[in-house]
Amino acid sequence: MQKVKVAVLGGSGYTAVELIKLLLRHPGAEIAAVTSRQAEHVADLHPSLLGRLDLQCEPFDPDALKAKGVQVAFGCLPHGTSMESIPPLLDRGIRVIDLSADYRLRDATVYQEWYKETHHDAENLAHAVYGLPEVYGDTLAGARLIANPGCYPQTAILGLAPLVANKLIELSGIVIDSKSGVSGAGRTPKLTTHFPECNESVSAYSVGTHRHTPEIEQALGDIAGAAVSVIFTPHLMPMDRGIFSTIYATPTKPVSEAELTALYRGYFAGKPFVRVRTAPPATKDTTGTNFLDVCVKVVRGKVLVLAAEDNLIRGASGVAVQNFNRVFGFPETTGLL
Template sequence: MTKVAILGGSGYTALELMKIFLRHPEVQIEAITSRDKEFPHIADVHPSLAKRLDIRCEVFDARKLKDRGVDCVFGCLPHGASAESIKQILPLGMRVVDLSADYRLRSTAEFQKYYGEPHHDIANLADAVYGFPEVYGDKITAAKLIANPGCYPQTGIIGLLPLVAAKEVDLKNIIIDSKSGVSGAGRTPKLNTHFPECNENFSAYNVGKHRHTPEIEQTLGDVAGETVEVIFTPHLVPMDRGMLSTIYAVPKRSFTEPELYEMYRAYYASNPFVRIREALPTTKDVTFSNYLDIALRVVRGKIVILVCIDNLVRGASGVAVQNFNRMFGYVETTALI
């Protein structure tokens, strides 16, 4: 039995983690920390967990987690706060899956540019493995620190991997147009996600400067072995959860749709959560699941790729558990199908 702790138990990603781990046969949730000084019972924070998980939130103390036999810590804290905790955990030998953005970008200059502050834990940054199983699967197995990927990057990266790996498209002429449900903004109240503001409304945000852009380019650049540039535009959709990205790429040669489908099915044949579909995917097809659904089209010689995920499961907590399963030698799909 593997003991886990969750840092920051009040958010949506923490709730999804708990629900997944409650059905994981090899996991015991040993501790949940909170920055709420009242340290409530978890069922008071998330009523859906009543009679399912009997545990009270506690103050973060890395040494106490170690003494209680915690094997893996999941960071569900905002960037900055997550790194401050993690740099206390790693020297004690516990492994970490961090769901914040603190360790996703290898370049501290890029982090400063997109997050507006210096990196909080440069000492451990070089040891972080980006937790994208379809790209860095072998490295994930032995990693001590996993930087869980963002939700938007997963749709963009998974949609483009086969074409970028084969360099079959113009690597500097890629457009990713993405839409996400409101839960992607987190549980903390904000004006733009206040119901009267976002209901019956549809809006783009952070055009040309979204923090996930360098994350997408970094990973696709690793796969291509050269610089990849994307135009990424996110949009807020007035629904609770779900994400749909439409990706446009310019091929270097002509493709038919059957050729594309053959390429993608071959590339993802060994990946259990990637589903290649003939029909156009919808967000309801992947709700509450760890699947990524992909459809392909050729339009006027250009390639159009459509990818759907649940932004809270595959977009965050589900892929975190997928990484955890790889790290601790469990079947990758355990508790996820």
């Protein structure tokens, strides 16, 4: 098997180290470069990689990456920074799987509204493919630029997809109550994620203003073929990793749990990383894996969807590798099981 040379941009964070670990065990990937503003050996940034990857972090230089034969770059950069770094890579024929939010929203005005900054790369935004394989898989093969989905949105989109696709719930007033481990906030120190602040405490944040809201609505609208509106509220939990979402929706006709479970199993048949369960999942069931576990219930006339994933693997790095497999024609599970 001929290996694809890859680069990891922004190698100092949690997402990057998880991605590197996955790529190291991928038989079709060769890590040719890791970029970071911190000019250190990769193992100094991430001691868990000691003896596994002998690379020095280097400054971001598109020409240098091209000279190394890099064919695809995984962008683990903050939003706002990605849109500045990605165009020169694409100009040099390097494909990009971007883990930031810069290319997820198709409308630049919506991006500006929610992210409070102007999008500077409308040209590439126009042809970016949203990288949720279970929904957009047919458009991923050969894509030049993939916008990796957000962590929270995956539980909401995949949790609701069978229902909105079949018009079994009202498309407005959907309530998404989500909880995330602290690693979802990234590795950069912040007051709210300081141990004495977040340990033994649960708190809601970005109530009514969280940037994943339009991303969820955009994808669900694609699936439904009509506008979808949600109320999304995230919460910070005192645990390292994991996301759990409880979703409440109003059915358009009487439905039973058995019917809905069968619907979900049919919808996700052949999609190896979505596991449909009859009992509610727990975050520990998915820790360290690329699985998204989902369960659907009917309670007092409402449809409840319960979904869990590992925010760093399925929520970011794992689905990025899943997208990589789709782009380069590897079996979708390669390096992920």
